[in-house]
Amino acid sequence: MIYEKWFSEQEARIPKGEVRTRFAPSPTGYMHVGNLRTALYTWLIARHNKGKFILRIEDTDQERLVEGAVDVIYRTLTECGLDHDEGPDVGGPVGPYIQTERRGLYGKYAELLVEKGSAYRCFCEKCEADEDAGFEKAADPCRSMSKEESDRRAAAGEPHVIRQRIPEEGTTTFHDEIFGDITVENKTLDDQVLIKRDGLPTYNFANVIDDHLMGITHVVRGSEYLSSSPKYNLLYEAFGWPIPCYVHCSPVMRDAHNKMSKRHGDPSYEDLIAQGYLTDAVVNYVALLGWSPGGEREIYTMKELAEIFELKGLSKSPAIFDIEKLKFFNAEYIRAMSPEDFAKAAEPFIRQAVKNPDIDPAAIAALLQQRTEVLTDIPEKLDFFDTLPEYDTALFVHKKSKTDEAGSLEMLKAMLPVFEAIDDWCDENILTAMTDMAARCECKNAKVMWPVRIAAAGKAVTPGGAVEICRILGKNETLRRMNIAIEKLSAKA
Ligand code: GLU
Numbered sequence: 001m002i003y004e005k006w007f008s009e010q011e012a013r014i015p016k017g018e019v020r021t022r023f024a025p026s027p028t029g030y031m032h033v034g035n036l037r038t039a040l041y042t043w044l045i046a047r048h049n050k051g052k053f054i055l056r057i058e059d060t061d062q063e064r065l066v067e068g069a070v071d072v073i074y075r076t077l078t079e080c081g082l083d084h085d086e087g088p089d090v091g092g093p094v095g096p097y098i099q100t101e102r103r104g105l106y107g108k109y110a111e112l113l114v115e116k117g118s119a120y121r122c123f124c125e126k127c128e129a130d131e132d133a134g135f136e137k138a139a140d141p142c143r144s145m146s147k148e149e150s151d152r153r154a155a156a157g158e159p160h161v162i163r164q165r166i167p168e169e170g171t172t173t174f175h176d177e178i179f180g181d182i183t184v185e186n187k188t189l190d191d192q193v194l195i196k197r198d199g200l201p202t203y204n205f206a207n208v209i210d211d212h213l214m215g216i217t218h219v220v221r222g223s224e225y226l227s228s229s230p231k232y233n234l235l236y237e238a239f240g241w242p243i244p245c246y247v248h249c250s251p252v253m254r255d256a257h258n259k260m261s262k263r264h265g266d267p268s269y270e271d272l273i274a275q276g277y278l279t280d281a282v283v284n285y286v287a288l289l290g291w292s293p294g295g296e297r298e299i300y301t302m303k304e305l306a307e308i309f310e311l312k313g314l315s316k317s318p319a320i321f322d323i324e325k326l327k328f329f330n331a332e333y334i335r336a337m338s339p340e341d342f343a344k345a346a347e348p349f350i351r352q353a354v355k356n357p358d359i360d361p362a363a364i365a366a367l368l369q370q371r372t373e374v375l376t377d378i379p380e381k382l383d384f385f386d387t388l389p390e391y392d393t394a395l396f397v398h399k400k401s402k403t404d405e406a407g408s409l410e411m412l413k414a415m416l417p418v419f420e421a422i423d424d425w426c427d428e429n430i431l432t433a434m435t436d437m438a439a440r441c442e443c444k445n446a447k448v449m450w451p452v453r454i455a456a457a458g459k460a461v462t463p464g465g466a467v468e469i470c471r472i473l474g475k476n477e478t479l480r481r482m483n484i485a486i487e488k489l490s491a492k493a
Pocket residue numbers: 023024025026058203207220221222225
């Protein structure tokens with residue numbers, strides 16, 4: 001056998017006796033939600049089983065290479081806490097972990113298959129495009145070419161591809177953890193190209209070789225690869241290698257009929273972060289897209305997920321990505337943050353709206369934490385802090401607080417000197433000033449607070465109530481705004 005010693009050296013390197021999973025992205029420049037989910041499930045299987053999680057970069061499709069794309073992969077995995085035990089940056093026992101750096105080995109395995117009769121060289125012109133479409137195996141003269149002729153033409157340097165020789169008769173069965181046993185007729189499978197004219201392997205060949213040589217026990221990927229799996233099985237069988245456990249995840253859909261897609265504007269992981277979602281919330285939500293731990297509980301840390309993750313919770317049905325549901329997760333995560341962490345995360349969004357250097361963003365953050373779903377919602381809620389909006393005095397009319405314009409005018413006039421007299425402008429003093437006034441007038445607190453809040457904010461819906469808004473605005477600005485309100489209301493009276 002050719003390269004016999006080399007083959008057995010490769011076999012000897014393969015780690016045994018542990019669960020080994022791999023995430024094998026092609027560097028496309030972004031991480032779509034389905035990809036992130038694949039990475040997550042792959043990582044969870046490894047961590048649940050105290051195994052190894054391996055990162056392999058599948059870059060053999062040179063035409064689709066995108067500058068900086070590998071960095072997106074590293075960044076996403078790191079941010080999401082999906083640490084890998086082996087990979088291009090950390091090395092490992094079965095490297096290199098970048099497919100183009102492994103290019104030397106695929107050809108040898110393809111030659112081995114040619115020798116075994118499970119593959120053949122195809123010299124046809126139509127293979128130029130390396131496409132399988134329209135290829136009919138029975139009609140291909142190269143399929144039945146003698147070994148001697150094939151060897152001679154290859155030795156003479158004639159360009160060719162190497163194709164897998166699929167049996168014409170019979171069926172092939174493979175097992176998938178989610179979809180069960182699937183049997184296909186061999187005549188429906190094409191003699192797919194394994195090695196292209198440029199000598200590089202196709203994805204379909206490289207991933208079988210690499211999964212074997214890296215000792216991968218569980219292959220997790222999108223169900224778009226399900227239909228190719230019988231061909232992978234035939235390759236494993238031709239080599240006499242053990243077949244890994246296949247886990248094909250059903251697609252993540254944008255609605256009942258369409259897969260999520262970048263082309264249709266569906267967000268990638270990075271888009272979601274830019275839109276104000278928290279990584280932990282995204283990861284938690286994505287974990288439940290097509291997998292269920294059973295029961296009602298939905299919020300889990302990564303550590304908890306790793307403890308409970310089992311393949312049997314994976315679903316066959318496509319999962320629909322529901323942004324409203326993600327918002328719910330995000331709000332839960334925001335509420336659970338420490339005030340300090342939230343203030344840090346919210347500050348850039350607060351500063352988009354509030355430029356006044358005298359206002360402390362942390363003070364505003366405290367008002368927002370319990371009622372924010374997505375960080376990008378923050379700026380529009382805060383527009384009134386820097387500039388009092390133009391508003392209609394009709395806002396002073398509020399049924400529940402029993403206020404009208406004339407009553408509000410009186411109340412603001414009465415409150416002005418009381419506020420002026422406060423030395424220490426803190427929540428307690430502001431509140432007492434208003435509740436004392438309500439007691440004196442024998443009315444509800446709301447009858448005082450509503451006019452003050454409208455005067456201070458110039459709008460009816462605000463984060464925080466009169467006390468907090470006045471405190472954050474400061475005494476001078478509050479008084480200035482109350483005077484404006486008094487003027488406006490007087491003009492109407
Ligand atoms: N490189 C393939 C992709 O990004 C990986 C498929 C697999 O995991 O086998 O879709």
